[in-house]
Amino acid sequence: MADVVVEQGRVVRPTGARKRTGLRNAMGRKSTVAFFLTLPLILLITLLVLYPAVYSIHLASLNKSMQKFVGFGNFTFLFNRDTFWMVVKQSCIFAITAVFFKALLGFIVAHFVHNIPAKGQRKWRGMLLVPWVIPPAMSTLAWLWLFDPSYSAFNYTLSFFGIGPINWLGDTLWARFSVILVNVWYGAPFFMIMYLAALKSVPDQLYEAAAIDGANWWQKIWFITLPMMRNIIAITTLFSLIVTFANFDIVRILTSGGPLDRTHIFATWAFKVGIEGSDIPLGASVSLFMVPILAVAAIFILRDVSKRGNEA
């Protein structure tokens, strides 16, 4: 509406003052105001996201001593390293498994919480969010003590049942299990809260109608809940996939990538190569390798979301 008023105003003004009114019109437009309002955010993103991203692309194109441009040389070097492909495989296993279990647990717990009477629900919501609000570096340290190779609280407890001791972080399979477990513990509350919000927005009439039609519990979930939550499931999965793929702190604190590199993921291996090995260009190349994988996932998931949006 404001745009129209300004356009009308321009017609009645004399031609001599066109320049001044032009500026005033520009300032008065909604889009200009919106641009200026978002400018601080644009600047912040440019400074904190765009600049580091471009700089890491620049770094990835240099040789080890950072004095020569090598184009895609670092990537072709990586493609010939067995350890790199092992890291790619492990990152995929880590991210996909962790996101799947986070989503599953989040979905189940969200249903439980949704069915708690409104009076007591706030307490449960708050308590269940605790793992997500504690800084992961701190909570992972607590997990490290629980998994401690020599003084594990888990092993101590299991010993009462005649089980163990389990080499939680020293055995390849258990180490992978442990890092995924901690990631699921940390990330499941995020899914829970998102799914809970989605559940609350599903109209009760749909369930009532389904009940009249004789739908059972499973049919209600399959034909009502899941379709109504599809977009939120897609968005949370994408978001979590990005964050889990780029995870660093959990693996770094628990295993540092060991034993025998079997728990390394992109970020921890990039740190090992780039910072500990003083090969920053190669470290940058390892980190950047996440981009195409995540971009493909993002395209598929978001395309599906917008398709459903258009259908709606």
Next chain:
Amino acid sequence: MSRKTLTRRQFVAATAMSSAALITAPYVRGAYAAGKLSIGFWDHWVPNANKASTDLVNEWAAKEKVEVSIDYITSNNNKIQLTVAAEAQAKSGHDILQMPTWWPHAYAENLEPLNDVMEPLVKQNGDVNGTVKYLGQAGGKWLAIPATPGSQIKGPCSRIDLMKKHAGIDVQEMYPVGAPPKADNWTLDTFLKAAEACQKGGFPFGIGLGETTDSVDTAGAIFQSFGAELVNAKGDVTVKTDAVRQALEYYKKLITFLPPDAPSWDDASNNKWLISGRGAMILNPPSAWAVARRDAPQVAEQCWTHGFPAGPKGRFAPYLPYFWGLWSFSKNKEAAKSLLTHLSQPSSIEKFVAASGGYDLPAYANMTTLKTWQEEGPPKGTLYHYPNPYNHQTLSIAASPAPPKVAQQIYFQATLTKMALRFSQGEKMETTLAWAEGECEGFMRS
């Protein structure tokens, strides 16, 4: 209204006086006449050890009229390495920055050569060991000055009682206070037998097989004792040699006597192992003993720090020096060099060693018999042989003598411990060697 006129003479005199004042002003020694200096020191493990650095710097600053600022940077989670990398990228930051082991070589292009500081220090304090030269020099240039704070030997710290009871070894007799070691029989074979006896007695040696430095340093010393090099000094890959095979065979036997969770150990695990009283020996600087003195005095009074066992090619002990580097982009290089000289004086070194309770090791030959190591206890003299006072072992770093930039990759990728672990877990010798060869070829990139 009176109007004062300025004569030509007055004008010339005033101009001359003002010019003289302007020109001589910088030479008037005000409180901070010699400029500013920013220093990044390693944040010491030992409580209050930083105070010695602060006091020494302030003492020098007051004398030289320099305004100083000190940051203590932790090495936890490689914060100090991150700082080095960030400052080298930004070409800005501290003037002097303390850096561990491999970093002077890694950032050699950004460091000011310090031969004019180091050469007089060597004349005054005695020569430095081969590892300090290997890590601190490139093409005859001193890239950095060896720092006393943080430098350490990771030799055996044994339990006197448990070694005597289970392995029949009297470590105090082998390494007596005030006398040269009587350690001719202290070989890798004896070490292996002792490891087996202590494991059977319920107190296994606490040696890690993880990817952090303590595990790698131990593996490095054992490999060197067999003359096993993955990459030689010329940069040739020498993985498939008999020496490497022998070292792996030895490690495979040793691993059977170590705690089963050793593959997941980090640098704190061996300390906890000793302090909790669960092990007869660890390979570590005296920090574990120092904590035990506070938290488990009954364990501390049974600890004895001594030399490494000898292998077929000699007696090697893991040594990790810290360095003080001066960035080439520093704006006050002369003041920085003066400070580095001050921090490397015998009186300063003595203060560093005393403040750290004997943990810090100077790199210079004439500085290995200080009072602190003779007197620290309990038991008295427990640190006497820590600084290698009789030079009966070669101080070395894992992955040497490979060119430092290659060796750094071998070191931080923990190639040695990974080889030992793979082989001990049943992988064929030739498969392990082929894997390591492939890794080393990858580390050659420049």
